[in-house]
Every structure is written in C-alpha cells, then in structure tokens.
C-alpha cells in the first residue's frame with residue numbers, strides 16, 4: 001500500500017498543512033505533519049468556544065466508526081511552550097488515499113492561545129517515534145507506525161517547497177522528486193526524534209568545509225533552522241549588514257544584502273545540501289523595515305540542533321523508519 005498527499009505552506013512558510021479525512025462519513029481537517037512530535041491530535045467539538053477561532057472541528061459523535069477510549073487522556077507541550085490536551089477516540093483516518101482503520105485520534109478539550117490564534121491549523125499529525133506519544137495510561141502508535149506493516153516500503157518522504165505546494169509520500173520513494181543520489185545517515189530514535197549527525201557545514205562556495213559534527217533532529221514542525229552558536233557566527237559574519245539584535249531575539253540583516261551567502265550542510269560521504277541565501281532572509285522584521293529576521297538562529301535555548309523547514313525545503317528527505325535512517329537528496 002502507499003499514499004501521497006499535497007502539502008501547502010502558510011504565509012512565510014511558517015508551517016505546512018495537508019488535508020486529512022477522519023471518521024465516517026469523512027470529516028476533512030487541515031493538519032500540520034510534525035516529525036518532531038508523536039501525537040495525532042485535532043481540534044474537536046469537545047473544546048470550549050473561547051478556544052476556537054475558525055478551525056474545523058472533529059466531531060466524534062458524528063462518526064459511526066468512532067469509539068471513545070474510556071479512561072484515556074493526553075497532554076502535550078511543544079518547543080515554543082504551546083500546548084494542548086484532551087480525550088482519545090479510535091477512528092478511521094485517511095491521508096492521501098492511505099487509510100489506517102484504528103488510529104488513536106486525540107480530540108482536544110484544551111488548546112493554548114497559540115493554537116487558537118492559528119485559525120488554518122486544525123491539529124497535528126506527529127510522525128516522530130511512538131515512544132514519546134503522550135497518551136495515558138498507555139501510549140499510542142503514530143499514523144505511520146500503524147500504516148507501516150501494510151506499506152510497500154517502510155518509509156515516508158517530505159518534499160517541502162519555498163512558497164509553493166509540495167508533497168508527503170507514504171510507502172515509496174518518487175525517484176522523479178529529487179536529483180542526484182540519496183545519501184543515508186543513521187538515526188538514533190531513543191529520544192523519539194529523527195536524530196542524526198551532520199559531518200559539518202560550509203558558508204558560501206568559497207568557504208572551506210568545517211568538519212564539526214552537528215547533532216540534531218529533522219523536524220518538519222519547526223519553521224526555522226536552529227544551529228550551534230558558532231555556526232551562526234560563521235554564517236552571519238559573512239553578511240555585511242548582519243547583527244545579533246537582542247530586541248528582536250535573534251540575528252537580523254538587510255533583506256537584500258547582496259553579500260548573503262548560500263549555506264551548505266554535510267549529510268555524509270561528501271554530499272552537501274545547499275540552502276540558498278534567499279531562504280535565510282526569513283521575514284521582514286516589520287512592514288516598514290528593510291531588515292529581515294534570519295532563517296538561521298542559535299539552538300542555544302534547545303540543547304540540540306533543529307533542522308526545521310528552512311533546511312528541509314532545500315532537500316528531498318526520506319524518513320526510513322524500517323531501517324532507522326534518514327535519506328537526504330538535492331532537488
């Protein structure tokens with residue numbers, strides 16, 4: 001079996017949403033696929049009115065295939081301290097023609113203000129490893145873990161684009177979606193993340209390759225690229241107008257600064273992924289400013305590097321849960 005679904009970026013590529021069908025008859029919600037967490041949760045009719053702001057709600061009572069998991073609950077907190085919590089139902093879920101008939105659907109009773117404010121986002125599909133699923137008393141499998149046994153190949157792929165729709169595929173690798181070869185790197189899933197080690201980086205075409213191992217996670221749910229302080233300094237040191245602006249909480253530079261280099265990161269056996277300098281001028285810091293907030297920021301607050309959408313949209317990535325490895329290719 002296999003599946004394929006289009007993803008669509010919200011403005012500034014802040015997040016990527018995909019249509020998902022839940023229940024019988026089908027209820028379609030737009031969900032955020034997040035490889036950095038492992039809960040499948042949705043806005044639901046259990047929510048207080050004050051927490052809803054235009055989102056589409058999953059109504060388990062309107063689904064003939066929904067069964068409440070009595071005594072089960074969940075509560076999750078994300079990297080930006082946003083959170084959600086609620087009850088659990090088993091129901092059928094279809095993503096891109098791939099159906100899981102008994103998915104644990106986590107129906108929200110409570111969401112933090114950040115989720116309420118994000119009116120296009122009806123919930124998250126966590127495709128990290130099930131070990132960090134928050135459902136109590138017994139953690140539940142991710143959508144991919146439920147689908148995996150029936151798939152042609154135990155992989156899913158992410159093709160995120162800058163300012164344009166891309167695609168998530170399940171169970172197969174579309175050889176037309178990338179160029180050159182796929183370089184595979186081992187994954188350590190013990191923390192529930194797609195954790196891997198990059199052999200180093202290079203700033204621009206003229207810079208030398210820095211052989212400094214970077215431990216991090218591939219996280220489709222994080223917007224920016226969060227790298228070690230030293231790497232940020234090496235990159236922004238090459239942009240004439242760049243500075244660390246404490247009032248903005250990060251590095252900023254003139255959006256059209258022609259000295260902005262491309263950024264390359266190593267994926268193994270000599271392969272590198274090129275992030276165009278234009279991706280790193282993330283967004284104007286305010287409408288009247290000529291300065292942009294950098295797409296690369298320090299990971300000092302996190303403790304490990306997060307290869308978020310700024311990096312992922314420069315590549316075609318294979319999340320190979322069968323062999324616990326990540327595949328990286330240019331496109």
Ligand SMILES: Cc1ccc(-c2noc([C@H]3C[C@@H](O)CN3)n2)cc1F
Nearest residue numbers: 034036037078079082114115221222
């Ligand atoms: C309003 C809102 C807030 C956070 C997130 C969110 N989704 O994925 C992630 C990252 C961080 C890490 O927790 C796991 N992946 N963050 C999405 C939202 F729509």
